[in-house]
Amino acid sequence: MLFTLLMSLQMTLSAGELMSWFADFISPCHGAELSFLFKNIHKTWTGFLRGQIHLMLILGLITWLGGFILGLPQAFFLGVIAGFMDLIPNVGPVLAAVPAVLVALLFGSVHLEVSHLVLL
Numbered sequence: 001m002l003f004t005l006l007m008s009l010q011m012t013l014s015a016g017e018l019m020s021w022f023a024d025f026i027s028p029c030h031g032a033e034l035s036f037l038f039k040n041i042h043k044t045w046t047g048f049l050r051g052q053i054h055l056m057l058i059l060g061l062i063t064w065l066g067g068f069i070l071g072l073p074q075a076f077f078l079g080v081i082a083g084f085m086d087l088i089p090n091v092g093p094v095l096a097a098v099p100a101v102l103v104a105l106l107f108g109s110v111h112l113e114v115s116h117l118v119l120l
Helices: 002-013 015-023 028-070 075-085 092-107
Strands: none
Touching (some): 015 028, 075 092
16 A cells, blocks of 8 residues: 555656656657647546545544534544545545544543443
């Protein structure tokens, strides 16, 4: 996973060099099509990443707000974890729920006078 992250960072930092290297393999008569392709790829990926960031922020905010209302200690930290875990497809939200459930079970509510098991 770390290798994938580092390779993605390297490819992002050297995107211009990578595109020019790729363009060298395509004949010059297809330059306009290649430019159109690169623009569409850039537009698609930036839209996807913008959407993912919005989802992260919304999920983190909802988790923090729910934890704050329930009186969970470290609700902000749990919201940040939930937001970042949303980046992992399918499994991330489930993994983000584990710390919140553990905190609710172990510490209970700070504001509400309820037992630990009622929060579940």
